[in-house]
Amino acid sequence: RGDAARALLGGLAAHSMLDLHQPMTAAYGLLLAVSAHQVGWPVAVGGSQSLADALVARLRVLGGELVTGQPVTSLRELPPARAVLLDLTPRQVLRIVGDELPTRYRAALARYRYGPGVFKVDWALDGPVPWRDEAVAGAGTVHLGGTLAEVAAAERAVARGRHPRRPFVLFVQATVADPTRAPAGRHTGWAYCHVPLGSTVDMTAAIEDQVERFAPGFRDRILARHAMGPAALEAHNANEIGGDIGGGTADLRQLLARPVLSRHPWATPLPGVYLCSASTPPGAGTHGMSGYHAARLALRRAGAAG
Numbered sequence: 153r154g155d156a157a158r159a160l161l162g163g164l165a166a167h168s169m170l171d172l173h174q175p176m177t178a179a180y181g182l183l184l185a186v187s188a189h190q191v192g193w194p195v196a197v198g199g200s201q202s203l204a205d206a207l208v209a210r211l212r213v214l215g216g217e218l219v220t221g222q223p224v225t226s227l228r229e230l231p232p233a234r235a236v237l238l239d240l241t242p243r244q245v246l247r248i249v250g251d252e253l254p255t256r257y258r259a260a261l262a263r264y265r266y267g268p269g270v271f272k273v274d275w276a277l278d279g280p281v282p283w284r285d286e287a288v289a290g291a292g293t294v295h296l297g298g299t300l301a302e303v304a305a306a307e308r309a310v311a312r313g314r315h316p317r318r319p320f321v322l323f324v325q326a327t328v329a330d331p332t333r334a335p336a337g338r339h340t341g342w343a344y345c346h347v348p349l350g351s352t353v354d355m356t357a358a359i360e361d362q363v364e365r366f367a368p369g370f371r372d373r374i375l376a377r378h379a380m381g382p383a384a385l386e387a388h389n390a391n392e393i394g395g396d397i398g399g400g401t402a403d404l405r406q407l408l409a410r411p412v413l414s415r416h417p418w419a420t421p422l423p424g425v426y427l428c429s430a431s432t433p434p435g436a437g438t439h440g441m442s443g444y445h446a447a448r449l450a451l452r453r454a455g456a457a458g
Contacts, residue, residue, distance in 0.1 A: 195329040235450040237428045260412045269382035269395020271355035272344040276375040292329045296321040310346045319345035350394035399430025418446035
């Protein structure tokens with residue numbers, strides 16, 4: 153049990169996408185473990201799109217308007233507003249408002265560092281994943297890495313620009329909790345592993361080998377698959393620079409200076425312009441707290457909230 157607990161904590165810490173020998177990685181693991189013990193690993197019925205739909209519906213009830221499919225290349229293209237919140241990483245901010253920013257702030261954004269990328273695979277399955285350990289069958293999220301030493305070795309390889317033969321894999325079988333995501337009797341699964349920033353290596357086989365290792369016969373269940381490497385992920389979401397889904401590396405330096413060292417890192421030097429992406433504290437995750445803090449600061453400065 154001790155080895156299993158250490159491997160689990162190592163897997164959780166690996167979410168930080170850092171070499172596990174680096175400072176602060178254990179803290180990330182503990183934070184995720186505590187969060188899981190409090191509320192579990194929620195799965196939205198009907199898919200994560202249902203969360204976005206609910207938020208948009210709430211916005212419209214409050215009189216808000218949503219515009220999509222309209223790229224913004226300059227703040228001048230936006231209508232006048234007391235506050236503008238940019239859900240962007242520093243690279244996009246520089247593209248849109250770089251010339252308007254003070255030299256020192258602009259240089260700080262240019263120094264911002266991105267972390268490893270990810271390679272993701274989605275599967276349509278003709279049945280449940282045949283896990284060797286039946287207890288795993290009821291878990292919505294499964295961390296595949298073997299021992300703590302294996303997880304650490306895989307993450308260290310990525311940190312050094314290499315592709316591990318046995319990557320740490322985060323595997324999600326959402327249909328275990330939400331059967332509506334697939335036809336009756338069928339299942340879906342998706343997984344990703346970390347890769348060097350901007351990697352062009354196809355990790356499909358390595359990921360499936362790792363799943364097969366713990367679920368013999370998994371490949372026989374595959375009806376279809378869809379893979380996305382770093383370039384495809386960035387094309388789908390411009391914030392995922394080089395496949396980095398975390399909005400920038402989360403080491404000790406960028407824990408304190410995210411994206412700059414400031415009491416109010418969500419505020420830019422431009423009046424009324426704020427950052428609300430995962431490139432601001434508290435960083436990556438589905439917690440929404442970066443946006444919360446940016447919005448509270450914007451409201452406070454606009455005199456609309458205490």
